[in-house]
Amino acid sequence: MPNPVDLDFRSDVPVFDANVALGRRHDRRVPAETPGDLLAEMDRFGIDRALVYCQHAVTFDAVEGNRMLLEMIAGHRERLVPQFVFNPAYDDLPAFVKSTEDAGVRSVRMAPTQHKYPLRSWVAGDFIAWAAGLERPRELPQQPTPIWISAFDVDPSQLADMLETVPALTVVLCEPHYTHIPWIIPLLRSRSNLRVEISRAVIGDAIPRLIEAAGHSRVLHGSWWPEGSLAAQLYALHRCGLDQEQLMAICARNLDHLLGAPSPGGRGQGARPSGEG
Amino acid sequence: MTDANPVIDLHAHAGRWGSVAVDDDPDRYVEIMDEAGIDQTCINCIFHGDASTGNDAVARFIDRHPERFIGVAFVNPHYPEEAIPELERAYDSLGFRMLKVYPPYALIPLTDPAWEPIFEWCDARSAVVMSHSDLGMAGNHLHRPRLFAELAKRYTNANWVLGHAGNAEAGRVEAVWAAKQAPNIYLETATSWGGNGAIEFLVGGAGQDRVLFGTDMPLMDARYQVGRIATSGISDEAKHAVLGGNAARLLGL
Numbered sequence: 001m002p003n004p005v006d007l008d009f010r011s012d013v014p015v016f017d018a019n020v021a022l023g024r025r026h027d028r029r030v031p032a033e034t035p036g037d038l039l040a041e042m043d044r045f046g047i048d049r050a051l052v053y054c055q056h057a058v059t060f061d062a063v064e065g066n067r068m069l070l071e072m073i074a075g076h077r078e079r080l081v082p083q084f085v086f087n088p089a090y091d092d093l094p095a096f097v098k099s100t101e102d103a104g105v106r107s108v109r110m111a112p113t114q115h116k117y118p119l120r121s122w123v124a125g126d127f128i129a130w131a132a133g134l135e136r137p138r139e140l141p142q143q144p145t146p147i148w149i150s151a152f153d154v155d156p157s158q159l160a161d162m163l164e165t166v167p168a169l170t171v172v173l174c175e176p177h178y179t180h181i182p183w184i185i186p187l188l189r190s191r192s193n194l195r196v197e198i199s200r201a202v203i204g205d206a207i208p209r210l211i212e213a214a215g216h217s218r219v220l221h222g223s224w225w226p227e228g229s230l231a232a233q234l235y236a237l238h239r240c241g242l243d244q245e246q247l248m249a250i251c252a253r254n255l256d257h258l259l260g261a262p263s264p265g266g267r268g269q270g271a272r273p274s275g276e277g
Numbered sequence: 278m279t280d281a282n283p284v285i286d287l288h289a290h291a292g293r294w295g296s297v298a299v300d301d302d303p304d305r306y307v308e309i310m311d312e313a314g315i316d317q318t319c320i321n322c323i324f325h326g327d328a329s330t331g332n333d334a335v336a337r338f339i340d341r342h343p344e345r346f347i348g349v350a351f352v353n354p355h356y357p358e359e360a361i362p363e364l365e366r367a368y369d370s371l372g373f374r375m376l377k378v379y380p381p382y383a384l385i386p387l388t389d390p391a392w393e394p395i396f397e398w399c400d401a402r403s404a405v406v407m408s409h410s411d412l413g414m415a416g417n418h419l420h421r422p423r424l425f426a427e428l429a430k431r432y433t434n435a436n437w438v439l440g441h442a443g444n445a446e447a448g449r450v451e452a453v454w455a456a457k458q459a460p461n462i463y464l465e466t467a468t469s470w471g472g473n474g475a476i477e478f479l480v481g482g483a484g485q486d487r488v489l490f491g492t493d494m495p496l497m498d499a500r501y502q503v504g505r506i507a508t509s510g511i512s513d514e515a516k517h518a519v520l521g522g523n524a525a526r527l528l529g530l
Contacts, residue, residue: 005284005314005503005520007513028446031474045508178469178496182298202469202502204299204495205309227471235504239312 009235010046013244016081016252017042017050017230018197019148019174019222022072023065025055032226035076042079045231049079051107051222051255053148057085058111063096070103081259083148085109088124089117097130100145106259107172109148112155119149119158121165132168143260146170148197151180156187163191170195170258175224176210178203188214195258198250199224199233207240216246220254283521285347285530286310286318286499288377288407288440288467288491291334294324299495303338306494307345313499316521317530318492321349321377328352328359332367339372347528348373349407354383354391364398374528375405377440380419387424400432405527407438407465412448422451429459436527438463438489442479445470453482463527466519467493467502476509476519485515489524 024033032038038050052073057065062085073080084105086096100108108131112119121128129135133144149159151173163171174197176184181203188194188210196210199222203209210219221237223230237250293300310318320338322331331351339346350367352360367373376399378392385391387408399406412421422443429437442464443452449472456462464479464487479488492502506520524530 002284002311002314002316005507005516007507007516009504009508178297178299182296185298200469200471202497203297204498205305206498224471226473229471229473229505229508231508232501232504235508236498236500239314239500239503241312 003239006235009231009238010044011234011251012238013248014252015045015047015049015221015234016255017047017223017225018172018220018255019199020050020052020225021055021058021227022052023055023068025059027059030055030226035073035080038225038230039076039079041225041230045234047230047234048252049081050225051083051259052080053083053085053109058109058114062087062091062115066099081106083107083109085111086127087111087115087117088127089115093126093130106143107146107148111153112149112158113153119154119162121162128162128166128169132166134166134168144168144170146172146195146258148172148174150174151176151184151200156180156183160187160191163187163193167193169193172197172220172258174222175200178206181206181209185209185213188218194218195220195254197222198237199228202233202236207237207242211242211246216242216249217254219250220258221251282517283316283525283530284314284503285490285521285524285528286315286492286494286502287438287489287524288465289318289320289494289499290324290496291320291322291338292324292331294495297496301495303341303346306338307342309494309499310345313492313503315492315499315503317345317347318494319347319349319375319524319528321351323351323377323379323382326353326355328356328363329366332363332371332373335373336371347530350376351378352376352395354378354385354389354395357391357394360395361398364395368402368404375407375438378406378408381409381411381416384419386419388427396428396432396435399435401434403434403436405436405438407440410439410441410448410452411444412451413445422448422455425462426455426458429455429462433459433461436461436463438465440465440491441468441493442466442475442488444468445472449475449478453479456483456487463487463489463523465489465491466506467491467497469493469497472505476506477511480511480515480519485511485518486523488519489527490520
């Protein structure tokens with residue numbers, strides 16, 4: 001018998017959304033753009049925190065976009081956790097590293113296709129080494145910095161090579177569409193340093209299949225808001241027959257673990273990293 | 278959901294789909310329908326050159342779970358001599374309730390004369406015809422929403438369903454425009470292209486009685502597509518209408 005559809009859905013577990021963008025785009029009107037828009041929707045569905053980056057940092061300039069992000073989320077740092085964007089083909093790495101330390105940023109998004117560079121060591125090697133926690137001066141934190149890359153924004157062979165060459169690197173592949181599933185499943189099976197964010201993983205049985213390929217500790221909930229609905233995939237997660245341990249890990253704990261330290265505030269503090277990985 | 282508020286998926290496929298690494302086990306289908314809260318699924322098989330092969334695959338789904346699947350016919354416009362007999366077999370022998378056509382696969386625009394005998398048959402039967410619709414990606418000339426307005430005015434007894442309601446934003450705008458041109462046009466909700474705010478836009482533009490829930494299973498997961506409706510900002514009354522009330526009325530269930 002069909003389960004009843006829940007028209008007043010709220011999450012059963014703490015949620016830390018791993019894929020949210022703020023700000024406007026140059027090429028079209030976005031459905032929503034401000035922290036106020038986001039927080040109102042988060043409150044409606046019982047979502048505690050979101051990892052946020054600035055649209056402009058991907059679509060035009062990372063340095064400007066990262067600065068705009070900090071301005072936008074000032075006053076909301078308890079719930080909106082900043083993610084910076086880095087362009088290794090143009091941006092200054094030491095300055096970027098300092099900016100992440102100053103702002104307490106613990107993850108970085110890359111956009112190889114949109115920023116027009118191949119994901120190769122001769123372009124991104126120094127940055128990748130830093131992100132992997134290699135070659136860091138002793139006085140700096142040694143915690144590696146995970147990298148987010150959209151499945152729409154990378155050559156899969158280049159990604160596979162990078163993951164193999166730098167095993168200490170952790171990459172979160174986000175927005176996997178059904179057109180990417182034929183290569184994502186084998187890549188997850190063959191590269192243990194790859195994680196997957198599920199916002200656009202909407203092919204039939206996508207969530208169980210990704211868990212089967214990677215284990216639930218490598219799967220992260222994200223919404224792709226404001227392009228995607230903030231809660232549709234969260235609703236689906238609650239309907240996939242997952243046990244509470246799996247649901248809590250995917251909805252928040254895996255992201256907390258990746259970011260290395262609890263972010264302040266929010267219900268998510270009740271679901272801290274277990275050490276699984 | 279309940280007898281009073283059925284949940285009916287108007288858009289799903291039978292057939293193994295190796296090119297995107299997805300399969301179509303009918304028993305797993307029903308498990309997912311149960312988890313998603315779907316009472317009945319309208320299922321088609323549009324990918325065979327020989328339409329009867331696809332329609333027979335649909336019939337096997339129905340044989341296995343007759344209370345859960347509703348048959349949707351398919352015919353191939355490249356074989357006009359087979360189309361009408363196959364439509365009659367699908368409707369009168371197999372008991373199918375609507376027709377799905379897929380211009381991106383046939384590569385024939387919806388308004389091409391090749392479809393005319395098929396659509397004339399549907400008009401004479403007051404049938405429901407669903408087609409893929411899209412704008413801004415490949416194949417605008419094949420299936421853009423404004424073509425449906427032309428068809429709906431020409432074949433006024435048939436009811437026309439825009440699969441995906443134009444799909445992305447530009448298509449949705451034109452889909453709502455099309456729905457305003459003719460009362461026999463309906464918009465189906467499935468998409469993988471984001472669509473935050475799309476349900477609110479479709480209901481606000483076309484009216485809650487003209488929007489139909491669909492999943493595109495197994496290409497898209499039913500639980501996600503239900504989630505898009507359930508968590509949208511439309512009223513509960515509109516959610517019930519979109520999730521199944523409108524489809525029940527349209528299909529005479």
